Amino acid sequence: MTRNTARVLGASALSLVLLAGNALAQTELVMTWYNDGNESEVMQSLLDRFHEANPDITVNLNIVPYKAILEGLPVQLAAGQGPDIARVTDLGGLSQYYLDLTPHLADAGYWTSNFGPFLKWLDPQGEAISGFMTQLTVTGPYVNRTLFEQAEVDMPGEGATWEEWAEASRAVAEKLDIPIPMAWDRSGHRVSGPAISEGAKMFTDDGKPALVDDGLKAMATMLYDWHQDGTMAKELWGSVSGSTYLGANEEFANAQVVMYMSGSWQIPQFAETIGDAFDWWAVPAPCGPSACTGMPGGAALVAMKDTAHPEEVAKVMDFLAQEENLAEFYGKNLFIPGHLGLAQNGIAFATDDERAGHALETFAGAVPTISPIAYDLQGYKYNRVMFNALISRLGEAIVGELTLDQAFERMTQDVEQQIAEQERDGN
Amino acid sequence: MTSGDQLSFSGRLQAVLSWPVALLFRVLDLPFRWIQRVGGIRSMPWVFLAPNLAFFGLFVVIPLFINFAYSFTGGAELFPGxxxxxxxxxxxxxxxxxxxxxxxxxxxxxxxxxxxxxxxxxxxxxxxxxxxxxxxxxxxxxxxxxxxxxxxxxxxxxxxxxxxxxxxxxxxxxxxxxxxxxxxxxxxxxxxxxxxxxxxxxxxxxxxxxxxxxxxxxxxxxxxxxxxxxxxxxxxxxxxxxxxxxxxxxxxxxxxxxxxxxxxxxxxxxxxxxxxxxxxxxxxxxxxxxxxxxxxxxxxxxxxxxxxxxxxxxxxxxxxxxxxxxxxxxxxxxxxxx
Known part of the structure; x- marks a missing residue:
């Protein structure tokens, strides 16, 4: 072997050792994420910044459809094959898979003082710190104010009921030949706020789920009637089965809907897709005899207990949860903050769109008016069982497969049967 | 170009393309001869069927039995135990x-x-x-x-x-x-x-x-x-x-x-x-x-x-x-x- 060959071989061996050492020191984490708009871009920039400060930890942002978060992720987690971190909306339902970050956090007090009320949504039973809200949401309606002006119909004022809004929307649609006077997301969560306004209690006095009562019946009957008289289009609620989610955001953005019941998470999307094409305007939650409430909710970024790297996961979560990072995330994405300090001090939202600003103000202003029942329902571990029973059976009644009474009976049975199945395991 | 040229070209092309296959056969030849010597000619169909049977067993037969067993269980837990x-x-x-x-x-x-x-x-x-x-x-x-x-x-x-x-x-x-x-x-x-x-x-x-x-x-x-x-x-x-x-x-x-x-x-x-x-x-x-x-x-x-x-x-x-x-x-x- 010549001296040169020996040198080359030596250098190669050294490079290999160094590369292997580097590879061994690298920790790769997976964050499963879904997008309402394009918030993954802001998250990616934060993660890049984290990587610069912590070159030994790489977080791979795995973007999946929202359906995969609802249906695929729970199975993955049950099989122990889940990601290290995930963005979820079934906050309490997946709590058994969350990692308690407390022992790994430098300042757990920061978390409890800034995320306190929402931590209970993630862990209804205990005191664990598992994540933070990437956005706080409030359900509520948007109207196409331009259509109201063109039709010369007055918009109902604050305190107006759902019936008054339905009548006004119908009047606008009739005058301007708009195909859909009113549309609601096909979601039990969206119906629950108005049902509580109509007097639904959702739980018995001892905290057991009791979906069907006079309040819920009143709201469900209204929705049923609106589908029969054309106030709402059957395409949305009647065209799919079970608990399938369908939104009318595209129809609203195309000015085919006068009033659209959805929630605050639509703001960035409407700001981008509608812009100033027409006046899209968030209005306060219409009232019923018991309240004028929407439903709180949101998405949380949570750490998963099956991770092989709890320390590193905690490091990422702690970085992302810092006030300046969250301020950037909420501000750029036009999200209502789920951080008490930021909520109190205010956020510089990255928009000069008057409509988006007004919508953010309206939804943030609605937070104090949210009914305590709505908070309880949002924090209830099996709330999706209730939401799904409500939407799937009401959908079957709307297309004529069940009478309303049969639908109410089935809703109760569905909730009882599913919770009984879960309780077999002693959970 | 003559037809003879065409033939030789296609022949060469064929040789190039079949080269990996020929190599694979050579690699497999030894172990197959050994299996045949040990197990006899009658075992050879099973040897060729084995990969497919293993695949079928793993992804069809075993899940079928697991599914059957699950139908006699309740609760929301995923693992059989x-x-x-x-x-x-x-x-x-x-x-x-x-x-x-x-x-x-x-x-x-x-x-x-x-x-x-x-x-x-x-x-x-x-x-x-x-x-x-x-x-x-x-x-x-x-x-x-x-x-x-x-x-x-x-x-x-x-x-x-x-x-x-x-x-x-x-x-x-x-x-x-x-x-x-x-x-x-x-x-x-x-x-x-x-x-x-x-x-x-x-x-x-x-x-x-x-x-x-x-x-x-x-x-x-x-x-x-x-x-x-x-x-x-x-x-x-x-x-x-x-x-x-x-x-x-x-x-x-x-x-x-x-x-x-x-x-x-x-x-x-x-x-x-x-x-x-x-x-x-x-x-x-x-x-x-x-x-x-x-x-x-x-x-x-x-x-x-x-x-x-x-x-x-x-x-x-x-x-x-x-x-x-x-x-x-x-x-x-x-x-x-x-």
Whole structure:
């Protein structure tokens, strides 16, 4: 072997050792994420910044459809094959898979003082710190104010009921030949706020789920009637089965809907897709005899207990949860903050769109008016069982497969049967 | 360039292309010779079958047994060790009905709705699928102009993924889809196809036939081409009528292929899920919700995942498929014996 060959071989061996050492020191984490708009871009920039400060930890942002978060992720987690971190909306339902970050956090007090009320949504039973809200949401309606002006119909004022809004929307649609006077997301969560306004209690006095009562019946009957008289289009609620989610955001953005019941998470999307094409305007939650409430909710970024790297996961979560990072995330994405300090001090939202600003103000202003029942329902571990029973059976009644009474009976049975199945395991 | 040059070029090309195969054979030669020496010539078929059997066992037989075992358990835990033995309770829940004719009287009304929807779908889908495939095969078997092109056209949808097929048709059938645009241009009103249970079922059947017809046409075409032409020539010389030729020569000789087509279509029809799930989502209401979608929803989309009930429903579906397969075997045997 010549001296040169020996040198080359030596250098190669050294490079290999160094590369292997580097590879061994690298920790790769997976964050499963879904997008309402394009918030993954802001998250990616934060993660890049984290990587610069912590070159030994790489977080791979795995973007999946929202359906995969609802249906695929729970199975993955049950099989122990889940990601290290995930963005979820079934906050309490997946709590058994969350990692308690407390022992790994430098300042757990920061978390409890800034995320306190929402931590209970993630862990209804205990005191664990598992994540933070990437956005706080409030359900509520948007109207196409331009259509109201063109039709010369007055918009109902604050305190107006759902019936008054339905009548006004119908009047606008009739005058301007708009195909859909009113549309609601096909979601039990969206119906629950108005049902509580109509007097639904959702739980018995001892905290057991009791979906069907006079309040819920009143709201469900209204929705049923609106589908029969054309106030709402059957395409949305009647065209799919079970608990399938369908939104009318595209129809609203195309000015085919006068009033659209959805929630605050639509703001960035409407700001981008509608812009100033027409006046899209968030209005306060219409009232019923018991309240004028929407439903709180949101998405949380949570750490998963099956991770092989709890320390590193905690490091990422702690970085992302810092006030300046969250301020950037909420501000750029036009999200209502789920951080008490930021909520109190205010956020510089990255928009000069008057409509988006007004919508953010309206939804943030609605937070104090949210009914305590709505908070309880949002924090209830099996709330999706209730939401799904409500939407799937009401959908079957709307297309004529069940009478309303049969639908109410089935809703109760569905909730009882599913919770009984879960309780077999002693959970 | 001479033909000799062409030959040598193609010969060289062939040698280059077959080189990896030749190398693989050389590598495998030694171990195979050793296996044959140790196990004898009789063991060789099993050696060649082993990879396929292992795959089949791992991904079909073992899950089948696991599914069967799960159908006797309850709770929402995923791993077998964490599940609670419940005996035949899940089957009891499925079959708990006031009247089997009326799904609304059943505890699991959606399971029975799924059964009836599937039966309706399979009946019409199979009948029309076989009929249209036969007609198409008969036409494509004739010496028509651009026969190759038409064969490709009819086979093309088979190459598409079911999700793509469903999305294409969904865009055509939506409120503002191409079909409604055409109807409006002709002076008709728009039809909301996915809101009407009848239309939704019609399109579920239509799209399924459109997507799969090419495959069955190909099987029947192969059968038609295997019929000796001298039989037709003899019939023509005898002056036999066309209908008589069809019923006395074509159909009897095509029968084995027909049987394959019918059974495959039946089995595939009972298993229908992906296309219709994307096309109609099972709606409106539960109008196009089939048995496989019920199993999927029960086991995977509900917040509390009822794997036990979903497994029991899968076993019921498996029994139906088993009966259909037995019927096919019986029919084939009777024909072979006869």
């Amino acid at each position: 964490d599940r609670i033995y419940t005996g035949t309770e899940q089957y009891g829940i499925l079959f708990d009905c006031g009247s089997y004719i009326d799904p609304t009287t059943c505890r699991q009304d959606r399971f029975w709705k799924g059964i009836y929807n599937t039966a309706f779908f399979v009946f019409f889908q199979v009948v029309f699928l076989v009929l249209f495939s036969l007609i198409t095969a008969l036409i494509l078997n004739r010496k028509i102009r651009a026969r190759g092109f038409f064969r490709a056209v009819f086979f093309f949808p088979v190459l598409l993924s079911p999700v793509v097929v469903a999305l294409i048709w969904k865009w055509i059938l939506l409120r503002d889809g191409i079909l409604n645009a055409f109807l409006v241009s002709m002076g008709f009103d728009k039809i909301l196809f996915f809101v009407s249970p009848e239309w939704a079922m019609f399109w579920a059947i239509f799209v399924s036939i459109w997507a799969h017809m090419g495959f069955y046409t190909l099987i029947l075409l192969a059968g038609l081409q295997a019929i000796p032409p001298d039989l037709y020539e003899a019939a023509e010389m005898d002056g036999t009528r066309r209908e008589r030729v069809f019923w006395r020569i074509t159909m009897p000789l095509l029968w084995p292929n027909m049987l394959v087509v019918v059974v495959l279509a039946l089995v595939k029809g009972v298993q229908i899920f992906d296309e219709v799930y994307v096309l109609t989502g099972g709606g409106p209401g539960t109008a196009t919700q089939f048995i496989v979608q019920y199993i999927y929803n029960t086991g995977f989309t509900n917040q509390i995942k009822n794997f036990g009930l979903a497994s029991a429903a899968s076993v019921v579906l498996g029994v139906v498929l088993f009966i259909l397969t037995m019927l096919q075997l019986a029919a084939t045997r009777r024909r072979d014996d006869g």
